[in-house]
Amino acid sequence: MIYPIVAYGNNILKKEATEIQEGEDIKSLIGDMFDTMGNANGVGLAAPQINKGIRLFVIDSNLMLEEEDQEKGVRKAFINPIILDEYGDHYVFEEGCLSIPDVRAEITRPGKLTIEYFDENWNLREEEFSGMTARVIQHEYDHLEGILFIDYLKGLKRRMVKGKLLDISKGKVPTDYRMVYP
Known part of the structure; x- marks a missing residue:
């Protein structure tokens, strides 16, 4: 099943997700999330983005890598994750989000992490x-x-995307995938 993506402005995107009961059968949901992510040409998808306030996300970082890259990509699901540590050199990279189409910004993050x-x-x-x-x-x-x-955006950069964010929240943004607007 391909879920519609929740657009910026929906309250679920600003709420902390709740833990999933250990042992709960969510394999079909995980499969649906991979299908939904692929349908939208994404590299990651969190459950709140499909209107489910649970601690689950899927990624396929293979899609981000070039042939000459040394690292190997990862395609997997993360249930009830906890980032234990973030470290290494910080670097800037332009990010985007399926819930915020047509908005991209340079974000600084540490280069490594340990996750449970x-x-x-x-x-x-x-x-x-x-x-x-x-x-x-x-x-x-x-x-x-x-x-x-x-x-993570501050000052002028934040003000520069404000109009686009308002348009997204009103459904005034073209996408190649279904979205749910607030």
Whole structure:
């Protein structure tokens, strides 16, 4: 099932997501989230973006990598994740979001992280990620905390996107995927 993407302005995007009961069968939801993400040409999708306020996101960082990149991409689901540490050199990269189409901004984040999460079989994992995969995880994890990438913008940069954000919240934005507006 392909879900519509929740647009900027919907309250669920600003709320902290709740934990999923351990052992709950969410494999079909995870599959639907991968399908929804692929349909929208995304590299990550958090449950709040499909109007589900639970601590779950999926990523496929393979889509962010170039052939010459040293790192390997990751395609997986993260259930009830907790970022344990973020470290390494901070770097700037232009981010976007399926819930905020046509808005991109340079965001600074640490280059590495350690995260604890359950996989789709409810096995507890602790892993370190770096580069583009770490960035995608950080972006999607922020969704579970009620944080959007535009929340990192200050001053003039924030004011420059204000009009676009208002248009998105009113449904005045073209997309190649279905959206739900506030």
